């Protein structure tokens with residue numbers, strides 16, 4: 001049974017996954033495709049989609065935003081895998097990624113896909129933190145995997161390198177997270193603008209990931225949809241076309257232009 005699952009998933013470039021018990025999920029996120037979850041859901045196949053494509057010191061967007069929008073890439077692979085799985089197992093299989101009612105990090109930890117980092121992210125033994133999570137929810141009962149016993153090194157590097165001091169060994173203050181600030185609509189405070197200027201990114205933030213010892217010497221992603229189309233610098237010339245293909249597109253051009261204007265402004 002698991003051999004069939006493995007074979008089908010690998011046909012759709014899914015090389016790493018773990019399975020957890022749907023009924024053990026602690027809570028769901030509101031208004032995120034909850035109605036699409038199979039009524040008698042039993043198992044969640046939690047999959048890792050690595051997006052590491054190398055280092056780009058001049059980049060002005062974070063790593064996941066340099067590559068084509070993972071929502072589309074992952075959804076396409078998951079939908080294809082779900083169609084094949086439904087046929088093979090005569091059950092319901094539905095794929096989600098990010099826009100999902102499931103707390104994806106909790107599922108990834110429970111399924112043994114990775115272990116929890118102080119930086120708030122799930123660390124995969126091969127991919128580090130540079131992978132996105134996609135999951136398949138099914139009413140088929142698969143045997144569950146165990147959480148990993150490995151733990152983050154607790155070296156404190158992410159705590160020290162977080163530009164806004166949002167990370168502590170004990171938890172994260174997401175209201176201060178620079179990734180959240182770059183995505184915030186409306187006018188940013190002078191302190192928030194200064195933070196953005198110092199970091200030089202107009203979308204997202206990778207500070208707590210770049211410095212992580214679990215992210216050193218990572219392999220380049222096997223997903224060609226990511227590795228073959230990397231745009232590390234967003235500017236006025238390419239902005240319009242990138243709005244259609246990158247994960248920041250849904251926020252609208254106005255927000256990205258505002259951020260470009262902030263980082264290009266000379267610091268006082």
Ligand code: B12
Nearest residue numbers: 026062098103104105106120121122132133179180204205
């Ligand atoms: C909203 C959101 C954000 C918000 C943060 C809000 C927040 N509170 O997390 C903002 C905009 C700041 C953000 C930023 C980023 N995000 Co985000 N985000 C999400 C989103 C959509 C929902 C997160 C959420 O609210 N979860 C609710 C909490 C309660 O559940 P949880 O996420 O599973 O996590 C907690 C529990 O698992 C709990 N926990 C731990 N152990 C255990 C054990 C048990 C038994 C239980 C019950 C619970 C538990 O601790 C976890 C951490 O707090 C998820 C996608 C999703 N649907 O889950 C992506 C997601 C978490 N983000 C992701 C990414 C990549 C990022 C960024 C790296 C992007 C970037 N480069 O800028 C940053 C990283 C910031 C950081 N250091 O954490 C990835 C993480 C992948 C990974 N390897 O871990 C996700 C999973 C999207 C995806 N599909 O891959 N994000």
